[in-house]
Amino acid sequence: AQSVAQPEDQVNVAEGNPLTVKCTYSVSGNPYLFWYVQYPNRGLQFLLKYITGDNLVKGSYGFEAEFNKSQTSFHLKKPSALVSDSALYFCAVRGSSNTGKLIFGQGTTLQVKP
Amino acid sequence: DAGVIQSPRHEVTEMGQEVTLRCKPISGHDYLFWYRQTMMRGLELLIYFNNNVPIDDSGMPEDRFSAKMPNASFSTLKIQPSEPRDSAVYFCASSLNVRRQNFGPGTRLLVL
Numbered sequence: 171a172q173s174v175a176q177p178e179d180q181v182n183v184a185e186g187n188p189l190t191v192k193c194t195y196s197v198s199g200n201p202y203l204f205w206y207v208q209y210p211n212r213g214l215q216f217l218l219k220y221i222t223g224d225n226l227v228k229g230s231y232g233f234e235a236e237f238n239k240s241q242t243s244f245h246l247k248k249p250s251a252l253v254s255d256s257a258l259y260f261c262a263v264r265g266s267s268n269t270g271k272l273i274f275g276q277g278t279t280l281q282v283k284p
Numbered sequence: 285d286a287g288v289i290q291s292p293r294h295e296v297t298e299m300g301q302e303v304t305l306r307c308k309p310i311s312g313h314d315y316l317f318w319y320r321q322t323m324m325r326g327l328e329l330l331i332y333f334n335n336n337v338p339i340d341d342s343g344m345p346e347d348r349f350s351a352k353m354p355n356a357s358f359s360t361l362k363i364q365p366s367e368p369r370d371s372a373v374y375f376c377a378s379s380l381n382v383r384r385q386n387f388g389p390g391t392r393l394l395v396l
C-alpha cells in the first residue's frame with residue numbers, strides 16, 4: 171500500500187537559517203512525489219514535484235527537495251528561511267499505476283522565528 | 285485562469301439540514317477531487333472523478349455524503365442530513381491527466 175510519513179508535527183527554525191522538512195514514502199514502482207504548502211485559511215499550493223531525472227528538484231519560493239531512492243525520502247529544504255515561510259507543509263506521493271490519486275502526509279507546521 | 289472556484293466560502297447550518305458544496309474545476313482539467321480537512325484527521329480524500337466519472341469514493345464517510353459531476357465544469361458535494369461532526373474545511377482540487385493538483389480556496393463548514 172502507498173503511504174507517506176512526515177515524522178515531525180512541527181519544525182522551528184530561526185530566520186536566515188537553513189530549514190529541512192522531512193518526508194518518507196512507501197510505494198510500489200517509481201514514485202511521483204510532491205510538496206504542497208498551505209497558508210492560514212487558504213487552499214494548498216503546489217511547491218514542487220519529482221517525476222524523474224535529477225534527484226534535486228527546485229521549486230517555488232526558493233524551496234528545493236532531494237529525492238533519495240535508497241532511503242525512500244523526499245525532504246524539503248531551503249538554504250535561508252524567511253518568516254513568511256511559516257505555514258503547513260504537505261508531502262504527497264502517487265504510485266506509477268497512473269491513478270490520479272495522491273496520498274498526502276499528515277503535514278508539518280513550519281515556524282520561522284525572526 | 286481563475287483557478288478552482290468553490291462556493292460558498294463559508295457555510296453555517298443547523299444539524300439535520302442539507303448542505304451542498306459546489307466546485308468549478310479549471311477548464312480542461314479531467315480529474316476532480318474532493319477533500320476534507322480537520323485538525324483531528326488532517327487532509328482526507330473523499331472522492332475523485334476522472335472525465336466526470338467517479339473513480340474512487342472509498343473515502344466518503346457514510347451514506348449521508350454524496351458527490352456528483354454532471355459535466356466537466358461543475359461538481360457538487362452534498363451532505364444530508366448534516367451533523368456537527370461534519371464541521372470541517374472542504375477542498376476541491378482539479379488536475380490535468382495525473383499531474384499536479386490545483387486546489388480551490390475551500391469551503392469552511394460549521395454545523396451547529
